[in-house]
Amino acid sequence: MITLEFIPHSEIEGLPTGKRIKKLLDIAKENKIVLLEGQLGKDEETELIKATMTEINERFKGVELAVLYPDAQELDMLRRLKVNLANMLLGGNRQGLTIIGPAAVVKEIKKNPNKIQLFTKDASRKGGKR
Amino acid sequence: MMIKRITELLDRVFRGLFRSKKNIKLGLYGPPNGGKTTLANRIAQDWIGEDVGKVSAMPHETREVQVKEQIEIKSxxxxxxxxxxxxxxxxTKIDYEDFVKRGMPAKLAKKRAKEATRGVIEAIQWLDDMDVVIVVLDATKDPYSQVNITIVGNLQARKIPVFITANKTDLSKAKLKSIQDAFPQYEVIGISAKYGKNMDEFYKSLLKYAG
Known part of the structure; x- marks a missing residue:
């Protein structure tokens, strides 16, 4: 059985980087796939990789990570302004979706500009097309 | 306060002197088995006739940062x-069992995995010290992996000049265009570090970014 846990951005926006990452990694370590609303900062993504490395052991093998970015070119001027304003007022980046899948469950996340596919360890299970 | 300002000023002057000598820290970054060490060896062999590190088909052969100083490149x-x-x-993941599947004894595989995790952390910690970075990608692999995007995005956020090499273009499966399509805002140079293919073009680009 695969468990997906959706985390609204509001749940992490008040947390400092270290606590944000710990929260997300703790869920992944329970073999659940994290679906985070929005994106982590670029520096937070590297912090997530570093924190993942420190947690790896014989049971926890790390994570598969993918971020779906909204296509900025598709947004009109007014929408882009709204998004930027919301990010500024509410903090963080609520656009897009971040997927953090424990390596024990997720074999691979394949991404190209038009679709995303998440392959689980059981090869017969496929899905998650954008 | 005054002393702090003087120290900062001196620091800036000395860093300026250092940079004016064009002693530039060039980082090779990328996912495992992209050919970073093969490229490092190619560069070092081309200009000082030495190797930088050992190359292997087994992932995570390089588990510590390796530095070769004073390589003078002309183009x-x-x-x-x-x-x-x-x-x-x-x-983002390291499984010791992957090494076991390639024939490594379990004890050695666990040690290698542990060292590899430390290596990833070390590589990230060095990012801030770089003046120019080459992201080395395997041209036969899917370029849209999040690790590639995270590395490139991080360098951009840190304002570190970066260009991308699509390595292993000697292989028939290599798709230079798919890497160019994945990173349209960056210069992508197709090379074969193993056979030294297109290295003149590579050095020309390198000096353009570092000069």
């Missing part, structure tokens, strides 16, 4: 001296 009348920094491959 189109320009000369720049680099300190070449070959880094361990950046990954």
């Amino acid at each position: 189109e009348g320009k000369t720049v001296t680099f300190n070449l920094v070959d880094t361990p491959g950046i990954a």
